[in-house]
Amino acid sequence: MSLKACIIISLKKIIRNKKNFYNCISICLCTVIFIAVLLFKNNFNRFINQSLNTNIGFRTLSIQPKSAEADLGHAKIGSLEHIEYVYNSLYDRLTVLSNFQNDTYDGYINFNITSPNFLNKITEGQVLEEDDEGVAICPKEFYPDSHVRNLQISDKNIIDGDSLIGQTFTIDYYAYKLEGTIINKEKLIEREYKIIGVYDSTKVMNANNDCYIAPSDMQNILASKLPLEVNKDTYPFMAIVDDVKNVDTTIRELKALGFADIDYKIQIDPQREDFIKQILIFITLLTILGLILINILYVRKKIEQDSYNIGILRVLGYKKSHIQKFYFIDCLVNLLISILMGIILAILLFYLSYFFYLRKFNYLGFDVKMDLMSFVYALLIILIIGILTSIGVITLKIKKQIMTLIGEKI
Amino acid sequence: MGDVMSKNAISLKHVTKNYQTNDIVIEVIKDLTIDFEYGKLYAIMGHSGVGKSTLIRILGLLDSVTDGEYYLTGKLVSNLSDNQCSEYRNKKIGFIFQDYNLDGYLKAYENVLLPMCINPKYKGTNKKARAKELLEELNLGDRIEHFPRELSGGEQQRVAIARALANNPDIILADEPTGNLDEENEKIIFEKLQQECKKGKCVIIVSHSSEVKKYADKVLEIKNYQIKEII
Numbered sequence: 001m002s003l004k005a006c007i008i009i010s011l012k013k014i015i016r017n018k019k020n021f022y023n024c025i026s027i028c029l030c031t032v033i034f035i036a037v038l039l040f041k042n043n044f045n046r047f048i049n050q051s052l053n054t055n056i057g058f059r060t061l062s063i064q065p066k067s068a069e070a071d072l073g074h075a076k077i078g079s080l081e082h083i084e085y086v087y088n089s090l091y092d093r094l095t096v097l098s099n100f101q102n103d104t105y106d107g108y109i110n111f112n113i114t115s116p117n118f119l120n121k122i123t124e125g126q127v128l129e130e131d132d133e134g135v136a137i138c139p140k141e142f143y144p145d146s147h148v149r150n151l152q153i154s155d156k157n158i159i160d161g162d163s164l165i166g167q168t169f170t171i172d173y174y175a176y177k178l179e180g181t182i183i184n185k186e187k188l189i190e191r192e193y194k195i196i197g198v199y200d201s202t203k204v205m206n207a208n209n210d211c212y213i214a215p216s217d218m219q220n221i222l223a224s225k226l227p228l229e230v231n232k233d234t235y236p237f238m239a240i241v242d243d244v245k246n247v248d249t250t251i252r253e254l255k256a257l258g259f260a261d262i263d264y265k266i267q268i269d270p271q272r273e274d275f276i277k278q279i280l281i282f283i284t285l286l287t288i289l290g291l292i293l294i295n296i297l298y299v300r301k302k303i304e305q306d307s308y309n310i311g312i313l314r315v316l317g318y319k320k321s322h323i324q325k326f327y328f329i330d331c332l333v334n335l336l337i338s339i340l341m342g343i344i345l346a347i348l349l350f351y352l353s354y355f356f357y358l359r360k361f362n363y364l365g366f367d368v369k370m371d372l373m374s375f376v377y378a379l380l381i382i383l384i385i386g387i388l389t390s391i392g393v394i395t396l397k398i399k400k401q402i403m404t405l406i407g408e409k410i
Numbered sequence: 411m412g413d414v415m416s417k418n419a420i421s422l423k424h425v426t427k428n429y430q431t432n433d434i435v436i437e438v439i440k441d442l443t444i445d446f447e448y449g450k451l452y453a454i455m456g457h458s459g460v461g462k463s464t465l466i467r468i469l470g471l472l473d474s475v476t477d478g479e480y481y482l483t484g485k486l487v488s489n490l491s492d493n494q495c496s497e498y499r500n501k502k503i504g505f506i507f508q509d510y511n512l513d514g515y516l517k518a519y520e521n522v523l524l525p526m527c528i529n530p531k532y533k534g535t536n537k538k539a540r541a542k543e544l545l546e547e548l549n550l551g552d553r554i555e556h557f558p559r560e561l562s563g564g565e566q567q568r569v570a571i572a573r574a575l576a577n578n579p580d581i582i583l584a585d586e587p588t589g590n591l592d593e594e595n596e597k598i599i600f601e602k603l604q605q606e607c608k609k610g611k612c613v614i615i616v617s618h619s620s621e622v623k624k625y626a627d628k629v630l631e632i633k634n635y636q637i638k639e640i641i
């Protein structure tokens with residue numbers, strides 16, 4: 001039988017047979033799931049890699065102080081070759097309420113301190129000095145709202161940081177006082193800050209409400225906010241390593257100096273990462289299993305329902321091999337159409353979710369992307385599984401004798 | 411023997427057919443020897459269950475003989491492989507069934523195309539034109555693009571006849587072709603088969619209808635494992 005005639009007849013039968021529809025939809029959905037899993041996996045890996053390289057937290061170590069030394073080890077840590085900056089973790093970060101608070105923003109911003117070297121690299125405009133007071137550096141795309149953590153940002157409300165340079169804002173907080181063993185509210189303190197520079201938060205994967213202030217300023221705020229004397233010495237040091245590459249060496253050097261308790265400021269939780277990977281594998285296996293089952297049931301049912309027609313074809317002189325070829329092409333065309341539909345659906349769904357949510361990762365400097373290979377792999381996996389199961393069922397099912405196929409009707 | 415074969419389209423020599431179900435052996439055809447010639451129309455009659463369909467299936471290479479020899483167009487075919495039988499069925503034999511047996515997902519002309527698709531003789535030729543021609547000969551010129559469900563029983567059976575004739579076979583086998591049809595359609599069909607017979611084909615029709623006798627060159631009856639000519 002000529003391949004062309006075969007394909008033409010197959011196509012016609014597929015289009016005319018409504019029962020193919022459900023199979024098409026199932027395979028189409030499997031395709032979408034495969035593509036989604038692969039896209040998620042690739043973007044997840046890319047996100048982690050990018051974070052490792054750009055988020056300073058991954059090269060910031062948290063080190064328990066050494067009570068034996070006068071400065072608790074501060075100077076020793078700072079003396080190491082790759083350590084750029086050391087500070088007490090008590091001053092690491094503070095969330096404050098600002099006068100940006102209105103109907104649009106809840107007004108919460110984060111004050112951070114960091115290595116001047118790092119800050120100089122990312123800042124446009126004036127930089128911070130160690131003992132500056134009342135000045136801040138804010139993101140270029142500023143969004144003074146705590147919801148930025150969950151990427152709940154509306155584009156139209158982003159504040160252009162450049163326009164903010166030179167402007168001032170205020171924050172207020174309560175000062176507390178230690179009375180005996182009880183800590184009591186003392187008074188409301190208001191402070192004014194002038195924005196002297198902006199930085200690109202996407203380049204370092206910071207949130208859009210992360211601002212930097214001078215270390216001494218942070219100490220002052222905290223000194224009045226909390227009666228620190230009680231426990232200041234028990235906070236670990238934060239040590240910023242100059243490059244992710246040097247983190248391991250630095251940890252070794254610190255251990256050699258007798259610092260025992262060293263941790264990363266941010267670390268990818270290997271358990272959580274494994275869990276995500278296991279879930280992905282589980283979904284993949286389930287989809288493969290589903291695909292095999294759907295395909296076996298479908299091809300079997302199709303051939304069984306068609307057995308009379310197969311009998312007729314045999315009567316007309318079609319060999320078993322003809323019929324096998326016929327059904328194989330039928331299955332293949334069906335598969336290809338379903339996969340094509342799945343790919344189109346996946347692309348549509350991606351753009352939809354990109355438009356409504358995924359694009360918000362750009363505020364973290366991460367662009368969620370589709371990659372060709374995910375589509376190619378999904379296509380290959382489904383095609384191979386589909387073809388193998390089809391061949392299996394077809395060869396098993398088309399063995400029957402003509403009389404069994406057409407029954408006693410002739 | 412060869413010269414005798416030449417005018418015989420079909421020759422059965424001492425053919426026996428048994429069906430085995432579980433332990434029971436049913437003997438349906440017993441030591442049957444008979445010839446069917448080219449250019450003749452045979453009507454086979456007989457009560458239900460005497461083995462008419464069994465005979466047609468054997469003649470059509472749909473079922474094998476238990477014993478004996480079957481010569482088709484002069485060649486021994488009783489021990490051919492499945493693939494060889496398929497080729498004979500495609501090129502030498504046209505089948506017509508009581509239930510029309512058209513593929514419901516294919517249009518009238520596409521059903522007629524089916525036997526031609528695997529026949530090398532028609533490779534590269536305009537098969538659709540031939541299918542149309544055959545359907546036109548059966549007064550179905552305006553039904554070419556119709557699906558079987560859109561056709562009456564008589565029209566469907568005429569499509570089935572066009573399909574049986576598609577490869578211009580030497581032998582036409584029909585098992586109760588008019589069993590479900592009215593007299594008018596029966597007439598059209600018997601006339602068409604007679605016309606094909608006049609072209610030199612060997613036509614064998616199993617039928618209950620006594621109408622068939624009008625068209626038959628020979629009327630045979632199966633009774634008590636014997637096949638007898640009654641006209």
Ligand SMILES: Nc1ncnc2c1ncn2[C@@H]1O[C@H](COP(=O)(O)OP(=O)(O)O)[C@@H](O)[C@H]1O
Binds near residue numbers: 429436456457458465
């Ligand atoms: N596949 C089969 N297995 C067992 N017995 C069969 C089979 N086909 C037909 N028979 C038996 O063979 C006999 C002849 O059947 P058949 O050729 O269909 O008769 P007819 O067509 O003359 O009515 C019947 O008794 C029938 O029950």
Ligand SMILES: [Mg+2]
Binds near residue numbers: 463
């Ligand atoms: Mg019968």
